[in-house]
Amino acid sequence: MVKLSMVHVIACETSAFWDSFFDEALSRKLFLEGLGFRDWSVVERSEEGPVLRRTVSVEPTLSLPGPIQKLVGSRFRYMEEGTFDRAAEIFRFKLVPSTLADKVRVEGTMTTKPLGKKTERHVDITVESSVAFVGRLVEESFAKQLEEGWKKGADKQNEWLEAEASGR
Numbered sequence: 001m002v003k004l005s006m007v008h009v010i011a012c013e014t015s016a017f018w019d020s021f022f023d024e025a026l027s028r029k030l031f032l033e034g035l036g037f038r039d040w041s042v043v044e045r046s047e048e049g050p051v052l053r054r055t056v057s058v059e060p061t062l063s064l065p066g067p068i069q070k071l072v073g074s075r076f077r078y079m080e081e082g083t084f085d086r087a088a089e090i091f092r093f094k095l096v097p098s099t100l101a102d103k104v105r106v107e108g109t110m111t112t113k114p115l116g117k118k119t120e121r122h123v124d125i126t127v128e129s130s131v132a133f134v135g136r137l138v139e140e141s142f143a144k145q146l147e148e149g150w151k152k153g154a155d156k157q158n159e160w161l162e163a164e165a166s167g168r
Helices: 014-021 024-034 066-072 135-165
Strands: 002-010 039-048 051-059 078-085 090-097 104-115 118-129
Touching: 002 135, 014 024, 014 104, 014 118, 024 039, 024 135, 066 135, 104 135, 118 135
Parallel strands: none
Antiparallel strands: 002 118, 039 051, 051 078, 078 090, 090 104, 104 118
């Protein structure tokens, strides 16, 4: 099992951060243009009181070791099943891969802390694999891709926010 714990500072206030995180057009732009994913689309979205549920279908662009690439295939996808509790300001998510779904578990949480006019985003993710012989390599490969993606996403978001603030 691999556990990731990441902190990123985003150049907007917390309420604006959550609004943009759940804005479909902005998220689509971030994943497709910012991260270079092949596909990102909302499959389902519902709100019940303070709880927002969202399922997203994602086809990332991956750089995986040969044996892992063979296992997951050339057109790897996953579903992100997420629940956001507005009152607690916590997003819980599970990534369900298109292949090896019964052998790979990826779950996480995202919380925020106000930092003046900025937001400190905390992301904790657990990656667990029971794939025979290469389980640890699967965990490490998935964790590396996730860590790089979340960091790049924060960098892109800050770049766009900075451009917007300066009127570019």
